[in-house]
Every structure is written in C-alpha cells, then in structure tokens.
Amino acid sequence: MNKQSLRHIKREATANALADAAFALALERGMDGFVVEDVVQRAGYSRRTFANHYSCKEEAAAAAAVIFIGAEEVEDWITKLNEDIAPPDVLYHLMKMQLTAEHIYKLRQLVSLSKQYPSLEPYILSGLHRLQISAQETLSELSYGRYPEGYTHLLAGAVYGAVLPILDGSLNVLLPGQSADENPEAITFDHYLDTMFSFLRNGF
Incomplete structure (x- = not known):
C-alpha cells in the first residue's frame, strides 16, 4: 500500500468517526443540544481536524447516513x-x-x-x-x-x-x-x- 492510499484511508476513517459522533449526539440531544466542540471531544480529534472535513455539525451528522x-x-x-x-x-x-x-x-x-x-x-x-x-x-x-x-x-x-x-x-x-x-x-x-x-x- 503506497503512502497516498494510506493517507486516503486515514482521512476517510477520521471523517467517518466525526460523522458518527455528530450523528449520535444529534439523536441523543437534538441539533440544538450540542456544539462542534462536543463532536470533536467524543471522536477524539481537534476542531481544526473537524474543519478539514465538515463545515458545520449539521453536515457532519448528515454524512453519517450516506458514508x-x-x-x-x-x-x-x-x-x-x-x-x-x-x-x-x-x-x-x-x-x-x-x-x-x-x-x-x-x-x-x-x-x-x-x-x-x-x-x-x-x-x-x-x-x-x-x-x-x-x-x-x-x-x-x-x-x-x-x-x-x-x-x-x-x-x-x-x-x-x-x-x-x-x-x-x-x-x-x-x-x-x-x-x-x-x-x-x-x-x-x-x-x-x-x-x-x-x-x-x-x-x-
């Protein structure tokens, strides 16, 4: 596996983890009950990493269903x-x-x-x-x-x-x-x- 493929797999895994965290929080608390900081804490990533993948918590939550x-x-x-x-x-x-x-x-x-x-x-x-x-x-x-x-x-x-x-x-x-x-x-x-x-x- 080349470095580019490995990088792509890691990026995809990060996006999936953030999306799953946002989706779970949306179900637990409703969209008004959490912020991006809650998503990154649950997924174990930084806000900068979140911004590299999604523009907002709504986009992340929706992504969980179509990844x-x-x-x-x-x-x-x-x-x-x-x-x-x-x-x-x-x-x-x-x-x-x-x-x-x-x-x-x-x-x-x-x-x-x-x-x-x-x-x-x-x-x-x-x-x-x-x-x-x-x-x-x-x-x-x-x-x-x-x-x-x-x-x-x-x-x-x-x-x-x-x-x-x-x-x-x-x-x-x-x-x-x-x-x-x-x-x-x-x-x-x-x-x-x-x-x-x-x-x-x-x-x-």
Missing part, C-alpha cells in the same frame, strides 16, 4: 460485469449495495430530525445527491456510449428520487430488518425496489 464503506466491493463487482448488462440492472445492484438497512435507517432518523431542525435538510439532500451522482457516473462509464445523452442522468434521478418518499414516511414501506408484525399494511423495501425497477424496465 459508503463498501467502495472496494463495488469496484470488484464492476470489474466482473458483463458489458451487455442493461443500465437498470446495474443501478438495481448499486442501490442494493449502497442503501443497506443501516443507511436507510439512519437516513429516516435524520429526515425525522430535520422536521424539527430544518437546517439539516439541505445536507441530507446533498448526501443523497452525491450517491445519485456516483451511481450516474458508474452507469455512464458502463454504458460505453450506447445510449442517448442524458439517459443515465434520467435513470439515476428517477430511482434516487423514488427513495425520498420512503425516508419521509410518505410511502408505507418496511425498512430492511423490520418485522411485518410492526406494520402489516406495509410492503417490504425489496418489494418496493423490485416494483420500481419493473416500471423502469417495462414502462409505466
């Missing part, structure tokens, strides 16, 4: 892909890998918090947008110029836009790991995902 740990797993999966795989199928698997039960649960908690603390909302949306852009760039790279310009943007936008109603509770969808006994009327997340991609593949 994606499995980048190497995705890269390995991409290298083994058949070049003929359709973009919706690529995106389906990317969604499965990105939006784990932990990510979705944290995002839903943050969306719930943002109703009381609106300052959180732009950072949550920004985090989701980063996931969307990452997926769109992967789709574009794997499309090899076979599709019209804008197609991958439209596809990624439609899919990630469909996630928002799950997070704000507009749609009655069980999170991964939740029991149907908790909400017998709800559909499972996997069923929702399969239905959404069925529309994308076959038309509305």
